[in-house]
Each structure stands twice: as C-alpha cells, then as structure tokens.
Amino acid sequence: EPEVTQTPSHQVTQMGQEVILRCVPISNHLYFYWYRQILGQKVEFLVSFYNNEISEKSEIFDDQFSVERPDGSNFTLKIRSTKLEDSAMYFCARRTGSGLFFGEGSRLTVL
C-alpha cells in the first residue's frame, strides 16, 4: 500500500490553464517535497515544505507555482498558467529516516 497517494495520475490541459496536483500522505508527516521529471531528463527538486511553510525552493519554482496544505492532510501543487514546458511527471515525496519516499507521480501533459 503506497504511503503517498497522488492524484490525478494523468492530467491533460491546455496551455494557460491552471492545474492542481494533489498528494495525500497516509501517515502524519511534517516534511513534504515536490519533484518533477521532464521526459528523458533527470528528476529535479522543486520545493520543500515543512510545518506548513516553504522551507526551500528551486529556480524552477517561480511565481507560477504554489504549494499549500489546505486541510492539514492533502498537500497540493498549483501551476497557475501552464506552459508547454511544464509537461512532466510530478512527484510528491515525504521524508523518512533514510531519505525520501516518493509517490507514484502525476503525469501532466500541456497542449
């Protein structure tokens, strides 16, 4: 049973539309992360989130991106106005004693 559930598994959207990707950790954790992988490229850090605040973000994570934990459980990544280059697999991760445990990912396709 996955410890991190991501929805949707695949979303297709038009350029310029808003997208919200969701992550539901089963256990109660304080540290969360979003990473992404553009097809054929390496997995890249986007943002880390601790105790309901962003702790660090990469240069990729510009003003078009935001994260929040609206209900204390779901952890969301919002892209306000999607671009073609946002097409990627987006992975939510939680922190464990050994490293990061990743979810199954949400594939975003921007047309």
Added chain:
Amino acid sequence: DQQVKQNSPSLSVQEGRISILNCDYTNSMFDYFLWYKKYPAEGPTFLISISSIKDKNEDGRFTVFLNKSAKHLSLHIVPSQPGDSAVYFCAATRGYGRGGSNYKLTFGKGTLLTVNP
C-alpha cells in the same frame, strides 16, 4: 550544472552476474548519497543510502561503495535478476552529518539497467 553524473546511460548484464552502476559528484559539500530505482510511469523507489562517514553499506543483494577522495560511488547488485531491470538514479544531498539535511536531492540522469535471462 551537473553536480551528480551518471556517465553510463545504459548497462546490460546477464542474470546471476554482478551489475555495477557508477556515479560521480562534484560538490564536496554532499555528505549523503542515495540510490533509487525507477520503472516507467512510477515514482523512484529508494534502494540504499550511505553517509560520507562510511565507505560501504550493504543491504541484501545491494552494496553501495563510496570513495570520497575520488568523489565516486557505485552500486553493486549481486546476483542480478531480470526484475532488477529499471533505471537507477544516484542522488546526493548535504547537511546530513549535522542533522540538518533538508533532503533537497540532486539527481543524476540515470542508468538503464537491463538484466537478461
């Protein structure tokens, strides 16, 4: 800026033999290293890790070796099995030794391992 490099995009081995996956890094601040396995359309799965105070860590068929002076680590899989066929990513982070790592991982580009029956 490739701080973590996996120079072999692919590796093919026979079932039962040893698979050796290599990784080099340039940032001397990295002090914790991880290996992940990834199947298409799935998230990376944690395999094994090593901190910079060690030079070897073993878990079942998986052993990771760290050579700090060479800034090089390797993952050994013995014996290799067809189910091991996947993309293997090396990742690194810093601050672990001081208990302050935020687990901002820097990944390599991955090596596709194919284990032939």
